[in-house]
Amino acid sequence: MHICARSMRSTKNRRTIDQFFKDISMLDIQLLRSQPEVVAAGLARRGAAIDLAPFEALEAQRKQVQTQTQDLQSRRNTLSKQIGMLKAKGEDIAPLMAEVAGLGDAQKANEDKLAVLLAELDAFAAQIPNMPHESVPEGTDASGNVEVLRWGVPPSFDFTPKDHVELGEGLGGLDFAAGVKIAASRFTLMKGEVARLHRALAQFMLDVHTAEHGYTEVYVPYLVNPDSMFGTGQLPKFEDDLFRVERGDGTHLYLIPTAEVPVTNIVRGEILDTASLPLKFVCHTPCFRSEAGSYGKDTRGMIRQHQFDKFVMVQIVAPEMSWDALEELTGHAEAILQKLALPYRKMALCAGDMGFSAAKTYDLEVWLPAQNTYREISSCSNFEAFQARRMQARCRDKGGKPRPLHTLNGSGLAVGRTLVAVLENYQRADGSVTVPDVLLPYMGGIITLTPLR
């Protein structure tokens, strides 16, 4: 079982108490202590059980050892100060020196013991997912998700619609074999008009979010350090899904699986003025996912790739604002689909189907004619204080105490899957594809993607 890297890094148990607590409590450690039954109930809704007995036993020990350690420390500090004073006056310090000499070993032993206890508590707390919001539907898997709304009408074709693989290859714009040759399976090469359509989608999304939705465009590193991955909750539990890059000096970085990681970590360790909130960032990046364990799923086409482009919208808000912000942010993702006239439905994920860090999640699913079904194209979540606590990201009102802020993010949208949706929904019987109206300004006069020959 993993514990945080900052815990692992230190081989000797001389870390301060404070530093240990920085590592834990994605969940509010106070909640776990004071109302463990609330935590257990929340976990049960996610279909997970928790055994609180070990935690309570550890916690009792921690309390006793920590108090004792601090008392010893206090005693030593007092004596040391006295030594200083006596020495300054030129008096005899031998008796005090004798007393303080015995303190060292006892204290060291206590500190070591405490460090072990705190590491165990850390590991325990770090595994507990966020508590689902009360409005989250009950359910243990995707079948429990609730459709909130359906927008648009799936197109009806008087021919059998092709899937995006057939369409893209016919257009000479998608080359899956080249992706495999150059890299590996689940990598794709785009070219010509299809590549341009992909770029047009990205530019269109960026323009809408910055000009109409009030987001600030950011450009971020695509490789991030482990601390950032911990901050947003990818680590310690989901390292297998990440591409890891070793460095010559023995450290390592990770390729981002979503821009959520670098963008949300902008506020890691910061105390922001509440009046300066909300912060709204939009960011377009490639995303890299190793997706260990997904072999055999969606192997055809561009639906599930190791590399794909995606927009993320991130909002950093005052705690009391986050539920309104979730509705707003989801609406921003919906606006893109609406402008593209792509039929979609909005799903409220049930407790058992939500991600580790989320308090509530809406998925947007776009209609894919060839699959005759809706497929996920955006996921919008409110994490409440879960990520913020992990990242020590706080806000402060005038004259007030710092408190964890709330973070949200949503895809707006996954560009590759949007491309798939456009190809399939805008196709015509001859294999050509009409360019959606809103993309025309970005297509340099191309109004139809035409098949080769």
Added chain:
RNA sequence: GGAGGCGUGGCAGAGUGGUUGAAUGCACCGGUCUUGAAAACCGGCAACGUCGCAAGGCGUUCGUGAGUUCGAAUCUCACCGCCUCCGCCA
């Protein structure tokens, strides 16, 4: 990659082993004064953890980690970051 310099509270900036969690200034908050504001004056103002009903106590933190010491912002070592100069490079 080579040489040198530097990392202290929201900011600026003192502090080189002992009642220093840290001078001073700015910013900020409260008050006096003023018709109001400004100025002036007075007072307050770090974070985190922990114990406590509370008042408050205790602990930790001066880039990070490891050492020396009864005691470290201050001494030693390693690492990280930033700045300057040289070299190289998209």
